Amino acid sequence: MNKTIGIPRGMFYYDYYILWEEFFKNLNTKVVISPKTNKDILNRGISTCVDEACLPVKVFHGHVDYLKDKVDYIFIPKFISLYKREYCCPKHLGLPDMVKHSIEDLPEIIEPIINLRNTNKTFKKAVLETGEYFLNSKKDILKAYDLAYGKWNEFNKLMCLDLININEIGLEWNGKQKLKPCVEENYNKTILLLGHTYNIYDNYINMNIGKKLIDNNIKIITVEMVEEIISRHYANTLPKRMFWTQGQKIVGSTFSLIDRKAIDGIIYISAFGCGLDSVLLELVERKAKDNNLPFTLITIDEQTGEAGVNTRLEAFLDMLDWREKNEDNISTYG
Ligand code: SF4
Known part of the structure; x- marks a missing residue:
């Protein structure tokens, strides 16, 4: 057998x-x-x-x-x-x-x-x-x-061609959604859902953030959709070499998306106490700030309650809407 x-x-x-x-x-x-x-x-x-x-x-x-x-x-x-x-x-x-x-x-x-x-x-x-x-x-x-x-x-x-059914990467949001360019699909916004794969793609521990964004007609990008050659190129622009492979991917991909103006905001999902993220977060947040790009951090641990995540998410999405109507007058940090 x-x-x-x-x-x-x-x-x-x-x-x-x-x-x-x-x-x-x-x-x-x-x-x-x-x-x-x-x-x-x-x-x-x-x-x-x-x-x-x-x-x-x-x-x-x-x-x-x-x-x-x-x-x-x-x-x-x-x-x-x-x-x-x-x-x-x-x-x-x-x-x-x-x-x-x-x-x-x-x-x-x-x-x-x-x-x-x-x-x-x-x-x-x-x-x-x-x-x-x-x-x-x-x-x-x-x-x-x-x-x-x-x-x-x-x-x-x-994944890099942005053509894969998001359901196949374990997200199971609606089972049908194809990731296509924002304009074609008429999404409200494009958000980079940032973090380690096991935080982004595990719906239970991240309180279904992906589904919540999709319900708000938001297109989601993840760092897996950025080609490695591009993310490494951008990671190499850091003054000090990034010696964590996960850091290369997270920081390099984010920098490339910000520079290409491909996203309207960033939601970083991080596990409480993650040593790597404490460094990566700082780099990403600084770059977002320099480019006046909305950024929010959602920290998860076994005590995280869904109500708290919902409140943060709603506040962030409201802030994106307000900024659209009142350019530059609203803080970029949710
Ligand atoms: S400490 Fe951070 S990078 Fe390391 S396994 Fe935990 S979440 Fe992942």
Whole structure:
């Protein structure tokens, strides 16, 4: 019988789920993905994870806890570095160890090390180590990976062309909305929904902000829609090199959208206590201010109430409307 692999729907899941799911399916493995975050998963995360962790890490623990009795293996890569001379947040690096220390009775964890800081060659090793749990042939494993990579790459290109159905990236807003240029679709405004993928695309922890914006006829842009070559170009304009890969993407994409005047405002969703965001926020907010662009921050943790998020959002959208009617007289900060 085919072995079963569990993929927790949290952290880098939102960046790589197409790649991982396809890869494991190509290895003839049964893939089980934990359900969308819900109250039960959040509670499991809160009760198993250490208090000091950020919300996305707690949520990730909840997803692992959900999967642990249902699969033969759980896939938790250890992300150290995705680019030369760059790093991921230390929480990604320590994720498999944290989970193993916090949750009892786990099945075997498949935890390939992704460390491209010095060379890309280590990546092949990580792919083979993972594949060897399910297939013996190195050639077949690499073929399975190449096919999956092709599909993932195609998806990313579609995101950049702004043509993909937003539903496919896990948002499930109305299931139909295609992202097309603002004018064509008659949107009221275009807003950059900014932050780490696991905050932007997890509707439960962000209190459905995406749906609320769409209900207000707002077009949403996310940093995944900006081509990497462009975001890196803009990130390189910073006086000091950004050595967090997530920072390159968030700051570079935002700068490019501001300079191209492609957005009417920015909503930054940040997990309480996120060390990376404390730096990224400062850079983005300063650039928005210099360009007189409305900006608001919504901080989320397990205590966040929907009423508070709604109030902030409404105030921000009202402010955008007022500014349109009374140019320059209204503060740009919600
Ligand atoms: S970048 Fe921030 S939100 Fe993401 S894992 Fe690290 S501390 Fe948590």
